[in-house]
Amino acid sequence: MLVPTATYRAEAFVRAAQRLAIDLSLASEIPSSLSHLHPVDLPAFDFAQPREVVSAARAFAASNRVDGVVAVDDQSVLAASLVATTLGLPHHAPDAVRAALNKYFARERMGAAGIDVPRFRLVPLDAEPGDMARAIAQDVGYPAVLKPLAMSASRGVVRINSPAEFPAAFERLRALVHAVPSSHDEIANRYVLAETYIPGDEVAVEGIVERGEFHLFAIFDKVDRLEGPYFPETMYVTPSRHSPAIQARIEEVTRETLAAMGLDHGPVHVELRIDGPRVVPIEAHARSIGGYCSKVLRFEGGRSLEELIILQALGLLGKVPPREADAAGVWMMQAPRAGRFVEMRGVSAATGVPHVDEVIVSARPAQTLTPLPDGFLYLGFIFARAQTPGEVEGALRSAFNRLEPVFDGGA
Amino acid sequence: MDELSLNFELPGGRSLRITATPSMMHPEQCTFQSSEALFPGGSAFFPDRGQSQGSTLVDRLFDVDGVSEVLVNHDVVRVSLSGDASWETNIPLAGMAIRDALASGAPLISEAVAASMLPPEEIRRRVQQVLDTIINPAVASHGGMVTLLDVNNNAVFLEFGGGCQGCGMVSVTLKYGVERTIRDEVPEIGEILDTTDHAAGRNPYYAPSSK
Numbered sequence: 001m002l003v004p005t006a007t008y009r010a011e012a013f014v015r016a017a018q019r020l021a022i023d024l025s026l027a028s029e030i031p032s033s034l035s036h037l038h039p040v041d042l043p044a045f046d047f048a049q050p051r052e053v054v055s056a057a058r059a060f061a062a063s064n065r066v067d068g069v070v071a072v073d074d075q076s077v078l079a080a081s082l083v084a085t086t087l088g089l090p091h092h093a094p095d096a097v098r099a100a101l102n103k104y105f106a107r108e109r110m111g112a113a114g115i116d117v118p119r120f121r122l123v124p125l126d127a128e129p130g131d132m133a134r135a136i137a138q139d140v141g142y143p144a145v146l147k148p149l150a151m152s153a154s155r156g157v158v159r160i161n162s163p164a165e166f167p168a169a170f171e172r173l174r175a176l177v178h179a180v181p182s183s184h185d186e187i188a189n190r191y192v193l194a195e196t197y198i199p200g201d202e203v204a205v206e207g208i209v210e211r212g213e214f215h216l217f218a219i220f221d222k223v224d225r226l227e228g229p230y231f232p233e234t235m236y237v238t239p240s241r242h243s244p245a246i247q248a249r250i251e252e253v254t255r256e257t258l259a260a261m262g263l264d265h266g267p268v269h270v271e272l273r274i275d276g277p278r279v280v281p282i283e284a285h286a287r288s289i290g291g292y293c294s295k296v297l298r299f300e301g302g303r304s305l306e307e308l309i310i311l312q313a314l315g316l317l318g319k320v321p322p323r324e325a326d327a328a329g330v331w332m333m334q335a336p337r338a339g340r341f342v343e344m345r346g347v348s349a350a351t352g353v354p355h356v357d358e359v360i361v362s363a364r365p366a367q368t369l370t371p372l373p374d375g376f377l378y379l380g381f382i383f384a385r386a387q388t389p390g391e392v393e394g395a396l397r398s399a400f401n402r403l404e405p406v407f408d409g410g411a
Numbered sequence: 412m413d414e415l416s417l418n419f420e421l422p423g424g425r426s427l428r429i430t431a432t433p434s435m436m437h438p439e440q441c442t443f444q445s446s447e448a449l450f451p452g453g454s455a456f457f458p459d460r461g462q463s464q465g466s467t468l469v470d471r472l473f474d475v476d477g478v479s480e481v482l483v484n485h486d487v488v489r490v491s492l493s494g495d496a497s498w499e500t501n502i503p504l505a506g507m508a509i510r511d512a513l514a515s516g517a518p519l520i521s522e523a524v525a526a527s528m529l530p531p532e533e534i535r536r537r538v539q540q541v542l543d544t545i546i547n548p549a550v551a552s553h554g555g556m557v558t559l560l561d562v563n564n565n566a567v568f569l570e571f572g573g574g575c576q577g578c579g580m581v582s583v584t585l586k587y588g589v590e591r592t593i594r595d596e597v598p599e600i601g602e603i604l605d606t607t608d609h610a611a612g613r614n615p616y617y618a619p620s621s622k
């Protein structure tokens with residue numbers, strides 16, 4: 001299992017492996033402080049160096065039996081696909097994963113397959129802003145969305161409504177990409193993406209592809225409309241309240257998108273916009289849902305999402321179990337402002353709201369937080385489960401309203 | 412096979428719930444979690460019936476056809492089968508064996524077995540030595556430290572501090588580093604429990620992000 005050190009997901013995967021009684025080696029890009037004591041259990045693979053990953057995988061497999069490879073997040077999924085390919089194990093192929101990690105290449109693949117995608121173009125970071133504002137008017141049109149090629153969780157994403165808004169947004173995004181360069185994608189460090197803004201609701205689709213066959217786990221409605229200028233995700237609720245016809249179309253477009261991307265074996269997370277009858281994919285990832293959000297998903301037999309992912313990697317998944325019948329949802333709490341986090345008040349009251357399962361405060365005391373579009377840390381997560389999506393939404397809103405994040409200098 | 416819940420009634424009207432979870436990776440093993448403590452705070456491994464020394468729970472489980480090993484840990488029993496025996500048919504039988512042992516009123520784990528466990532002071536001394544000489548010098552390189560808080564019977568309670576408190580990789584370090592090191596050096600111990608309030612960690616070595 002390839003576990004990047006900056007993931008939210010380590011604990012969930014470790015728990016799943018324990019429950020399945022898997023003999024597990026956990027590779028991270030930086031050696032664990034105890035790697036020297038347990039070199040087989042805790043190896044180090046530099047995820048950003050493909051050649052090193054391949055040779056480390058070969059050396060590891062020479063003296064250890066490897067039955068499957070699991071990536072835990074975006075930062076390690078390319079390395080995992082390289083390791084799997086090197087060892088002849090099933091996984092999304094490296095070229096498909098590379099495309100999924102870069103929003104421009106993803107758009108190209110989708111567009112080439114005839115999928116309805118926003119009009120898009122690359123924007124060089126050394127472009128002259130005035131010229132580029134006019135070029136975007138011609139190639140993409142306003143309102144447009146500017147986004148980095150290789151960041152997630154809406155980081156850096158900004159809507160611009162006119163050429164006049166472009167220079168300031170561009171400067172801000174340029175500074176962000178320079179401040180947080182991609183470790184594996186040089187193109188992402190030199191360009192950003194501009195694309196037509198697609199109005200309407202947004203959904204996220206979670207599933208798994210088993211040797212080319214897509215299995216849908218859940219369609220999450222992003223209940224709060226994301227209209228810009230920034231796109232802070234808040235609430236995911238499943239099952240979807242869109243019409244059966246739209247849901248069928250979402251599944252169909254997801255299937256087409258994954259085939260176009262070449263993502264054919266492993267977990268997938270796809271995001272789409274619904275603009276009237278149009279269903280438009282805007283993201284397709286070769287990994288499962290991020291943050292702590294996978295807690296929302298429970299499957300028949302008590303299995304977790306992480307257990308299903310591990311079982312698939314080992315060729316033991318068998319029949320894909322259905323998700324439990326209840327409605328479920330998560331609220332991702334974004335930092336409301338920049339500052340030094342002190343504490344979260346109201347956790348007991350929020351946890352006591354009917355249908356709320358759990359409140360996790362993931363921000364640490366004294367941690368400095370920055371809101372979107374520049375920031376990237378969640379304050380925490382609220383989870384709810386009920387009979388209907390409406391009850392889940394109500395519980396999440398009620399719990400959120402009881403929480404009060406405190407920063408230095410006041411709430 | 413999926414998880415299976417078994418519900419029984421004990422003398423005096425107490426209800427007993429046993430959840431059986433067959434292992435996917437080791438199909439010969441099944442874990443039974445009991446709503447009643449079976450060996451409070453303790454852990455003992457029985458590689459054959461001869462090690463039972465009169466432990467009712469262990470004897471009843473070995474009476475089930477094909478049972479080859481039993482591990483008892485507080486409220487959990489992990490049972491292994493050998494040969495052609497299958498959990499398809501043996502889960503109810505093992506569940507009833509646990510129920511019968513509890514209903515008998517006899518000591519589930521005998522005094523002799525309990526007496527053969529290392530005394531808590533000895534476990535404390537040996538675990539502390541592992542922490543002082545092996546683990547803490549290593550985790551100090553990440554600004555972390557691990558403290559032995561308590562030993563209850565043979566269960567070990569640890570607390571992570573410094574860079575380990577709230578670290579995004581602490582579950583990896585605990586399960587695959589700290590726990591394995593301690594078990595290698597002090598195999599007689601039972602559960603190892605992390606009691607840290609990770610939400611209060613002020614300076615975690617690795618912090619999650621969505622870069």
